[in-house]
Amino acid sequence: MAIELPSELINLQREANLARQQATSSEYSPAGWKPWLDAVDAVHDAVTRYAKETGLPRHEVEQAVKAAAKASEAPPEGSDGAGAE
Template structure:
């Protein structure tokens, strides 16, 4: 079964990825703290969703990251 992550998980992962990019641009303590917070939020949400749907956590995480980083092209 293909896992279709909800928009909330996708948005949390996007926020985590953006915070990571901010660290890459300026590795200040504040940037690191923001990334840790965003990543923690995303990870907690993935874990909770995996429990809700009864799928392995790592598969849900992979589906979320794929949806964020390699989105399917829009249907014509």
């Protein structure tokens, strides 16, 4: 059974993914990683709330959110991601 996810959850996870990329693309600093850690906290809180509201297992909601965010970030099938014209 596929879980119907609100777009807000997927967007929060995408923001966390982007923040992680930015945090890990340069030398470590607490200030540089804070946006990622804050974004992860926001995702965690939102997933927990949604799981409680829907009665779904939290880990299943989290997995579905991560998969949906990853799928929405992936280049279209057959594309090398380079934006060929």
